[in-house]
Amino acid sequence: MAQNGGARDYRDGWAAADIFGREFSYTYDDIIMHPGYIDFPADVVDLSSQLSKNITLRTPCVSSPMDTVTETSMAVAMAAVGGIGFVHYNNSAEEQANMVKNAKSQRVGFVSEPVCLRPSATVSEIDSLKARKGFSSVLITEDGTLNSKLLGIVTSRDIDFVSDRKTEVAEVMTTDLVTATAGTSFEDASAVLIKSKKSLLPLVDDNGEVVELLCRTDLKRRSTYPKLGAPSLGKDGKLLVGAAVGTRESDRQRLGLLVEAGVNVVILDSAQGNSIYQKEMISYAKKAHPDIDVIGGNVASSHQARNLIEVGVDGLRVGMGSGSICTTQEVCAVGRGQATAVYQTARMANVVGIPVIADGGISNSGHIVKALTLGASTVMMGSFLAGTEEAPGDYFYQDGRRLKAYRGMGSLEAQAKGSDTRYLGDKSQMRIAQGVSGTVADKGSVLRLVPFTMHAVKQGFQDLGLQSISAARGALSCGNITMEVRTGAAQIEGGVHGLVSYEKKRF
Numbered sequence: 001m002a003q004n005g006g007a008r009d010y011r012d013g014w015a016a017a018d019i020f021g022r023e024f025s026y027t028y029d030d031i032i033m034h035p036g037y038i039d040f041p042a043d044v045v046d047l048s049s050q051l052s053k054n055i056t057l058r059t060p061c062v063s064s065p066m067d068t069v070t071e072t073s074m075a076v077a078m079a080a081v082g083g084i085g086f087v088h089y090n091n092s093a094e095e096q097a098n099m100v101k102n103a104k105s106q107r108v109g110f111v112s113e114p115v116c117l118r119p120s121a122t123v124s125e126i127d128s129l130k131a132r133k134g135f136s137s138v139l140i141t142e143d144g145t146l147n148s149k150l151l152g153i154v155t156s157r158d159i160d161f162v163s164d165r166k167t168e169v170a171e172v173m174t175t176d177l178v179t180a181t182a183g184t185s186f187e188d189a190s191a192v193l194i195k196s197k198k199s200l201l202p203l204v205d206d207n208g209e210v211v212e213l214l215c216r217t218d219l220k221r222r223s224t225y226p227k228l229g230a231p232s233l234g235k236d237g238k239l240l241v242g243a244a245v246g247t248r249e250s251d252r253q254r255l256g257l258l259v260e261a262g263v264n265v266v267i268l269d270s271a272q273g274n275s276i277y278q279k280e281m282i283s284y285a286k287k288a289h290p291d292i293d294v295i296g297g298n299v300a301s302s303h304q305a306r307n308l309i310e311v312g313v314d315g316l317r318v319g320m321g322s323g324s325i326c327t328t329q330e331v332c333a334v335g336r337g338q339a340t341a342v343y344q345t346a347r348m349a350n351v352v353g354i355p356v357i358a359d360g361g362i363s364n365s366g367h368i369v370k371a372l373t374l375g376a377s378t379v380m381m382g383s384f385l386a387g388t389e390e391a392p393g394d395y396f397y398q399d400g401r402r403l404k405a406y407r408g409m410g411s412l413e414a415q416a417k418g419s420d421t422r423y424l425g426d427k428s429q430m431r432i433a434q435g436v437s438g439t440v441a442d443k444g445s446v447l448r449l450v451p452f453t454m455h456a457v458k459q460g461f462q463d464l465g466l467q468s469i470s471a472a473r474g475a476l477s478c479g480n481i482t483m484e485v486r487t488g489a490a491q492i493e494g495g496v497h498g499l500v501s502y503e504k505k506r507f
């Protein structure tokens with residue numbers, strides 16, 4: 001790229017190796033990529049990429065194993081858009097294995113765990129459900145659970161004018177039901193629901209027991225979303241689902257349960273993955289469950305990465321302290337600017353065929369473009385996906401804004417829920433927070449958010465003249481992707497500035 005600009009060598013743009021091989025730690029916002037040459041439309045950009053040695057994703061996006069980000073619904077939605085979700089482990093091994101099992105057995109578009117009540121429940125129970133969940137359509141089954149005989153349905157139309165809210169739902173429920181047979185395809189079930197003019201279509205088995213549900217409101221909303229494309233499927237033909245485990249003795253049993261539940265890949269979830277504990281767990285997991293890919297981390301430097309690769313890890317999770325809720329750099333003085341961390345680890349790991357997940361610090365599609373062009377194969381997101389409909393927890397209002405809770409897994413609140421033993425250690429009685437607990441705005445459905453975001457990423461790749469992630473990899477190592485470090489003023493210029501007021505609509 002060096003050009004002769006006169007008396008001395010003059011350069012218009014720098015290769016990643018020039019920028020990151022220095023004493024500074026940079027993050028995504030510090031860097032700006034230079035445009036390349038466009039000779040293809042954005043639609044043809046191929047973002048398929050490796051998650052780990054044996055798993056390829058159509059969409060290079062991964063949801064973080066956090067208890068305000070990934071449980072069953074998120075895992076299903078992430079697989080539905082061609083990515084993958086990692087179910088958190090701030091729970092009992094049985095609870096986590098059940099989440100994995102449920103996610104794997106779900107069909108995209110259907111509600112697999114519809115809320116059911118027993119006939120003796122009162123209308124006021126539906127009121128409180130509405131306040132918590134935002135909907136008031138409920139299936140009434142014999143014993144109030146799923147896989148129990150369907151007796152009726154209650155929707156808001158059945159209860160709007162019931163003045164005595166202690167009335168039992170048995171008295172008001174609709175019993176004239178339209179149902180479909182369990183296993184009916186999404187297209188066929190949709191046709192039945194539309195024709196019936198009802199708001200719900202329960203799918204029932206031969207015994208009349210509820211298996212799944214299709215909702216008119218979901219169908220209506222889905223019709224405004226982009227086409228989903230092929231979901232991520234495992235070799236088992238079911239949705240691809242990941243999960244996190246720790247590195248303690250008890251995590252070996254947890255891992256066993258997850259494997260029984262059908263998990264396709266696991267992440268060893270640590271802030272500092274370069275440890276004897278993690279090396280032992282990788283060796284154990286690869287030996288005990290050779291068919292399951294094991295992703296190690298977190299790491300932020302090539303020497304940490306090398307240690308885990310040497311013991312047979314199938315993928316690396318990169319990022320220390322870069323997360324929106326992370327306080328690790330403040331508390332422990334370790335970490336790295338995320339762009340540097342991604343570039344330095346991927347530079348070493350990609351040579352030996354180990355894919356890198358850029359974890360933390362993603363707050364817009366530009367950050368995803370930067371992560372993928374600096375060597376990451378996929379990105380992991382917490383805050384970006386928290387606040388979606390598929391994230392765990394209910395919405396609530398604060399100052400007129402619809403929010404959900406989002407918290408670090410090292411926050412005192414998350415520790416209090418389940419990870420006490422990790423933080424208290426075996427001897428210490430002092431609990432130190434390495435994260436915060438807060439809120440994030442409602443972001444709608446993952447089924448809309450991720451496809452739109454990925455289209456923006458494709459436009460970024462087009463601007464760079466890169467038709468695929470593998471093309472980006474080649475261009476990065478030859479120094480054909482040029483970039484620069486931005487000054488503070490350049491960063492301000494690159495954002496919205498000088499306006500009295502504005503509203504930022506992303507899509």
Ligand SMILES: NC(=O)C1=CN([C@@H]2O[C@H](COP(=O)(O)OP(=O)(O)OC[C@H]3O[C@@H](n4cnc5c(N)ncnc54)[C@H](O)[C@@H]3O)[C@@H](O)[C@H]2O)C=CC1
Binds near residue numbers: 246360425
């Ligand atoms: N990416 C990041 O920058 C950070 C992420 N986090 C998140 O917070 C959560 C907790 O992370 P960590 O604190 O690293 O959890 P951890 O469970 O890996 O470590 C907690 C403590 O237990 C120790 N430990 C682990 N295995 C052990 C064993 N077999 N025997 C004895 N001691 C053992 C560790 O060395 C550490 O002192 C994770 O979800 C992690 O992703 C937390 C801080 C930073």
Ligand SMILES: O=c1[nH]c(=O)c2[nH+]cn([C@@H]3O[C@H](COP(=O)(O)O)[C@@H](O)[C@H]3O)c2[nH]1
Binds near residue numbers: 298323326362380383
């Ligand atoms: O220092 C930390 N303290 C915490 O309590 C914590 N919880 C999660 N994580 C990490 O942050 C990532 C998510 O970051 P984003 O919200 O920026 O996507 C996650 O994927 C994790 O790597 C933590 N880091």
Ligand SMILES: [K+]
Binds near residue numbers: 326
């Ligand atoms: K941080």
